[in-house]
Amino acid sequence: MTGAPDVPTPLADARSRLAGVQGILLDLDGVILLRGEAIPGAPEAVARFATLGIPYRILTNTSLVSRDTLSGRLARLGIHVPAAWIVSALSATAGLARDEFAGSPIYLLASPDARREFAGQWLVSHAEADAGAEVVAVVIGDSPEELTFANIDRAFRFLHRGARLVAMHRNRWWLTRAGPTIDAGAYVAGLEYAAGVTATVVGKPTREFFVRALDDLAVGPLDDVLMVGDDLHLDAGSSLDLGLRSAHVLTGRHDLADVRAAARGEPPAAGSPIVPTVVLPSLADVADALEPSVG
Ligand SMILES: [Mg+2]
Structure with missing residues (x-):
């Protein structure tokens, strides 16, 4: 698709562009939830995917809480998603750490609930860090209470001595009740700058993160999978690059002005144009x- 996008996409066009979709990857924040509340129509939409027989997985850079906690929070909002159907930057990072650092100490900056995903792994405490413990890696995620100067400084000292830096994601900002709110990416970038290292990023937009969810979804051709997101770069751009189809919804981070700018290759795109397969007001749309035409 080239040229100026017809946005939002008329329903009839959206139906034909999404014909044959066999599986869905759903972003969470800005698509299902916003500022901790369910987006209107999202709970019903998620239930309809089940009725339509279209399997889905939630693919989210959220790293604040464990999948169990997330699943419980969603249930209280009327959205019933098993924890096993959630692929988060947190769970994927815990998996990477299990694979690559098994039996070795790591320094993890994450909320107490998020630490549950790392059960059984060797986590060095702040006190042990101050006592001269060594680690093979610093792992950093979202956590307002853990991303303090003292902890970032401890992380820096580990990196300065040669530890590897692993970032659950490097998101710039997200929407909270306070408005646009700084995200963990700034701390990752700061540590890279200070220590002269490059982080291994686990969540979106990395190919490995999508592959983890796609393997679990087990749907045929990539073109039969639809990614629904509110971020033109992390969701639309990266899923289109992989060969998936992309639905951009207007309930979160990027609005119609962003859609038009990205189609020209301007930010939030990074040079090459991003044109989602469809642009729709919300997940309900x-x-x-995806509903078979009812006339
Ligand atoms: Mg989002």
Whole structure:
């Protein structure tokens, strides 16, 4: 698709562009939840995917809480998603750490609940860090209470002595009740700058993160999978690059002005144009577009 996008996409066009979709990857924040509340129509839309027989997984850079906690929070909002259907930057990072650092100490900056995903792994405490413990890696995620100067400074000292830096993601900002709110990416970038290292990033937009969810979804051709997101770079751009189809919804981070700018290759795109397969007001409209035509 080239040229100026017709946005939002008319329903009839959306239906034909999404024909044959067999599986869905759903972003969480800005698509299902916003500022901790369910987005209107999202709980019903998620239930309709099940009715339509279209399997889905949630693919989110959220690293603040464990999948169990996330699943419980969603259930209280009327959205019933088993923890096993959630692929988060946190769970994927815990998996990477299990694979690559098994039996070796790591320094983890994450909320107490998020640490549950690392059960059984060797986590060095702040006190042990101060007592001269060594680690093979510093792992950093979202955590307002853990991303303090003292902890970032401890992390820096480990990196300065040669530890590897692993970032659950490097998101710039997200929407909270306070408005646009700084995210963990700034701390990752700061540590890279100070220590002269490059982080291994685990969550979106990395190919490995998508592959983890796609393997679990086990749907045929990549073109039969639809990624629904509110971020033109992390969700739309990276899924289109992989060969998936992309639905951009307007309930979160990027609005119509961003859609038009990205189509020209301007930020939030990074040089090459990003044109989602469809642009729709909300997840409810995505469900409508996937519904067999009712005339
Ligand atoms: Mg989002």
